[in-house]
Amino acid sequence: MGTWLTDTFGLSVPVVAAPMAFVSGGKLTAAVSTAGGLGMLGAGSAVSADWIRTEGAIAAASGKPYGVGLMAWSVKDHPEHLEAVLELKPALVSLSFGDYSPYVEQLRAAGIVVTTQAGTVADAREAIDAGVDAIVVRGAEAGGHGRNEVGTLPLLQAILELTDLPVLAGGGISGPRGLAAVLAAGAAGGWIGTAFLTCEEALTPEPSRQRLLEADETDTVYGTVFDAASRAGWPDEFGGRALRNTFYNRWEGREDALKSDDEGHAQYVAASRAADPTAASLYAGQGVGALHKTTTAAEVLSNLATYKTYLQAAAQLEG
Known part of the structure; x- marks a missing residue:
């Protein structure tokens, strides 16, 4: 039941923990990767290049592949962020939100897999033209930044019809049933953020x-x-x-x-x-209602890994 995602990065669960600024530090990133998914460092615009290097080193210490998420509009003003990432050479870099095309070949030349988040079919076409290795379908249900035009499943189906590139699905995937659904549709894995917000290893206050x-x-x-x-x-x-x-x-x-x-x-x-929740931003997707207790990243991955049960049930119905 392997996919492009599991085969490329040696994962046991087809899940990328979405890069979330002020949440996904090196500790959470390493914990996700150690548990069988692909952890991602959330390098927001407010961090320094040294923060990226320090947290990246923590993530890399697990010995497992990990990734870094950057915003294109921020990299334009902070080229040192990209320089720090190139020094770290993570397995995957997500570069989204703005003109990321100038950086794609530089990252790929360093042996880094490059992806971007697409909120519309037009975004996906731009990604294909830019030469990315994979596309993240980010539906309107997703937490954090992106577009609000199209839900995850309609967008996933449209982009899968558009390209043969590997496609990951993000937005509204709060557990193994959701992961099974996008895999059954043809996604190579889930791009999941909200489920990790309350993990013990997260930076969440x-x-x-x-x-x-x-x-x-x-x-x-x-x-x-x-x-x-x-x-x-x-x-x-x-x-x-x-x-x-x-x-x-x-x-x-x-x-x-x-x-x-x-x-x-x-x-x-x-x-x-x-960290006053009455006035500060708390970015989260519509799957936030599935959060009931503080858990570890390993527990979240273990739960998501039961997606196979739902895929098998669907296969039996088909048979």
Whole structure:
């Protein structure tokens, strides 16, 4: 039951733990890879090149393949991030959200597998033209940044029809049933983030962890409020799915005003530092309702590995 993903990286479970800024440090990355998946370091725009090197070394110490996620719009302003990744030479680099095409061949020449996240069929066509090795279908259900136009299954089917490149599926995969569904459709694996948010090895602060455990599948919202408040530089075309809170409710529909509101910016920054879930961003997908307790990455992978049961059940129905 191997796929391109498991065969390429020597995995026992066809799962990539999506790179999540302020969540996926070296410890979580290594834990996922050690447990049979492919861990990914979330290198956000706010980190330094030295952070990437340090956390990458922690991830690499497991001796297992791992990856790094970068944002193209940030790499343009922080070329040292790409330089640090090239020094580390991880097995996989995900480069998304902006013009990533100038960096693809440089990474591939270093022996690194390159993928990007696509939120529409047009995104996938651009990825093919850029020469990536694989495409991540990111559906609207997914947490964090991306597009909100198309759900995971419709987009997955369309992109599988478009290309023979390996395709990974992300968005709304909260357990083994979801993983089995995308594999049955033809995906090479699952690109899963939300399920790892409350892992012991994650960088998630305790107040954020508790709020995530309390949330259900209806508590997320997609928009640019938190980006307007943070002033980090995210392009408006890529909003983010996060838990709705009082800060979001206050500013929803007034994002342009928030971009220049110093008081709103200061409140957001203070809340982020304090991990105050009423005002800080807590990026999570619609699968957040499946989070019920703090677990280890190994326990999450062990649960996902039971996807075979559901694939076998489907095969018996077909027979």
